[in-house]
Every structure is written in C-alpha cells, then in structure tokens.
Amino acid sequence: MMRALVRLPMLLAVMLVPLAPTARAADDGIAVDQAQYANRSLLPDFTGGDCPDMPRGLEQMKGNLYRHTSGAGLAVHSGLVLITKEGALVIDPAATCTAGWLRDEIRERFNVPVKYVVYTHGHADHISGGQVFQKDGAIVVANQRAVEPIVGEKIPTAVPDRVFDQDMEITLGGETVLLHRVAPSHSDSMIMVLFPKYKALQCTDVCEGKSMPYNDFLDFYYPGWIETLDWVLLQDVDVIDIGHYSPATKPDIAAERAYMVDLHQQVLDLVRAGQSWDQLYRNVKFNDETKKWIGFDTMRVLNIMGMYRWVSNHRRGEW
Numbered sequence: 306m307m308r309a310l311v312r313l314p315m316l317l318a319v320m321l322v323p324l325a326p327t328a329r330a331a332d333d334g335i336a337v338d339q340a341q342y343a344n345r346s347l348l349p350d351f352t353g354g355d356c357p358d359m360p361r362g363l364e365q366m367k368g369n370l371y372r373h374t375s376g377a378g379l380a381v382h383s384g385l386v387l388i389t390k391e392g393a394l395v396i397d398p399a400a401t402c403t404a405g406w407l408r409d410e411i412r413e414r415f416n417v418p419v420k421y422v423v424y425t426h427g428h429a430d431h432i433s434g435g436q437v438f439q440k441d442g443a444i445v446v447a448n449q450r451a452v453e454p455i456v457g458e459k460i461p462t463a464v465p466d467r468v469f470d471q472d473m474e475i476t477l478g479g480e481t482v483l484l485h486r487v488a489p490s491h492s493d494s495m496i497m498v499l500f501p502k503y504k505a506l507q508c509t510d511v512c513e514g515k516s517m518p519y520n521d522f523l524d525f526y527y528p529g530w531i532e533t534l535d536w537v538l539l540q541d542v543d544v545i546d547i548g549h550y551s552p553a554t555k556p557d558i559a560a561e562r563a564y565m566v567d568l569h570q571q572v573l574d575l576v577r578a579g580q581s582w583d584q585l586y587r588n589v590k591f592n593d594e595t596k597k598w599i600g601f602d603t604m605r606v607l608n609i610m611g612m613y614r615w616v617s618n619h620r621r622g623e624w
C-alpha cells in the first residue's frame with residue numbers, strides 16, 4: 306500500500322508528459338562563468354560599423370532550415386539557421402554589421418527570437434556579431450576549446466554561455482540539433498553541427514565544395530582534417546554548408562579528401578627528396594578538376610606553403 310502511494314505521483318507525472326503543450330528548449334551544455342570575462346579587453350571589431358552595401362540574405366534550404374549569408378562573391382560567409390515556433394538557432398553570425406539585420410529579419414519573417422547561436426570554431430570572421438544576439442538573450446554555444454582563443458585573441462564577440470567537450474544536443478521547438486567535435490582540423494575548437502531531420506550538416510572551413518581550402522591552412526591540423534572529412538563521409542547528409550561560397554555534397558568532400566591526401570604526399574616526397582621551397586612549390590602537380598575549383602589561382606601556392614610547413618614540422622630525417 307505504501308509503495309503504491311509513493312508511486313502515485315510518479316505515475317501521474319509520467320501520464321502528464323504527453324499532454325505537455327510543446328517541448329521546451331533544452332541542451333546538455335556546460336555553463337560558463339561569464340563574470341570572469343566581464344572586463345576582458347577587446348580588439349576593435351573589423352566587422353563593426355555600418356555596412357549598408359554589404360549583401361546579406363536568409364534563404365530557405367529545406368522546411369524549417371535556412372541559410373544566412375553575409376558578404377559578396379568570394380568573401381561570402383554563411384551559416385545554417387533553424388527556425389522553430391520556440392525560437393531560432395543561428396550558426397556563426399559572421400559579422401557584427403549584418404547581425405542586427407539577421408536578428409530583425411528572423412523576428413519580422415517568423416515572429417520568433419533567436420534562442421541559440423552556435424559557433425563552429427573560434428575564428429573572428431565567422432563568430433563576430435555573437436554579442437548582438439547574446440545581448441537579446443540568446444544562448445551562445447561553442448566547443449570548450451573556443452573560449453581560450455576568443456579571450457586570448459581579444460576577439461570582440463560574445464564569450465560562449467555554454468560549452469561542451471565531445472558532444473552536445475540542443476532541443477528547440479521539438480527539433481534536434483547535434484553538435485560534435487571530431488578532431489582538431491581547421492583550429493582545435495572546430496565542431497560539426499548536424500540537423501538529422503533535414504540531412505544537413507554545418508562543416509565550416511574544413512569542408513569544401515569544388516573550392517580550394519583557404520590560404521596557407523591557417524590554424525591547421527592535417528590528420529584531424531582527414532579524420533573530419535572521413536566522419537563527414539559517413540553521415541547521412543545531402544546538404545553541407547561550408548561557411549562560404551555555396552553548399553557542398555558528399556562527392557565534393559570525397560574529392561577534397563583526395564586533394565588533401567595527394568598534396569600532403571607530394572609535398573612530403575619532395576621534402577624527402579631534398580628540395581628547397583623554391584624548387585618544391587614549382588613541382589607540385591594538380592589534376593584538371595582541381596584546376597577548375599574556386600580560388601585555384603590565388604590559393605594554389607598558399608596551399609602548398611601551408612602543407613610544406615606542416616610536413617616540415619612533422620618529420621625527421623635519418624638523424
């Protein structure tokens with residue numbers, strides 16, 4: 306009898322769950338103590354100021370999933386946006402001068418606030434503008450390894466409110482968003498963001514869609530880059546936003562992986578053959594497909610340079 310009485314409230318609670326009107330926003334992130342960063346010093350915001358002529362957009366991808374863009378042509382930065390009745394989730398605001406527009410656009414078109422802002426990694430060109438949303442009550446999320454560079458480099462954006470080590474799950478308006486850290490790749494703080502219902506993935510700066518990786522592979526980890534592409538190729542996705550240009554597909558990622566592995570092997574072979582930089586960069590070969598990729602002419606030698614640095618720092622000769 307006692308046991309039955311004790312169980313009664315539990316039973317009622319279980320029965321009431323399906324009657325709840327809507328799922329509540331929730332996540333399993335770790336709270337960051339913001340007080341310790343209250344008076345941190347900041348660099349000037351290179352994305353601040355007015356930019357009335359900078360192109361910006363918010364386009365539907367599939368159902369409730371959208372993609373925001375800011376900037377023009379090769380300078381475009383992008384991130385996926387999930388709109389739910391409980392609020393929106395925005396990945397990488399990209400620029401302070403367009404963040405206010407994006408916030409207002411979401412409010413006007415969908416009549417919801419931005420509940421979450423997710424940073425893909427701790428680089429200013431993607432996470433600037435986070436403070437605009439945090440000020441309005443959005444929860445800013447990043448990998449725990451992004452906090453140090455944001456604070457240490459004095460990046461003038463929001464310090465994350467919630468962080469995670471390997472995995473984090475956000476539930477918003479009954480939809481699920483999965484955040485995952487694969488390995489250090491383009492920065493140590495890089496994360497992948499999956500929208501399982503839409504077979505969509507945010508893979509910023511590591512993934513490419515018929516485009517060259519940026520410059521000399523800044524903040525670069527070669528093995529983790531390949532590990533990340535291998536992880537992407539295992540996902541059930543057909544849209545991959547790369548944070549720039551246009552979204553990529555899995556065949557694009559397979560081609561990029563082949564390019565990276567080939568570039569690494571060529572540079573390693575040439576270094577082992579004793580070639581100096583001045584010889585080496587002239588002897589790296591590119592296939593005809595790669596020669597058609599976005600940014601090939603401007604990124605070609607810089608890509609070789611980045612790989613040359615990586616290879617030189619991660620080998621030892623006979624002695």
Ligand SMILES: [Zn+2]
Nearest residue numbers: 426428491510
């Ligand atoms: Zn980056």
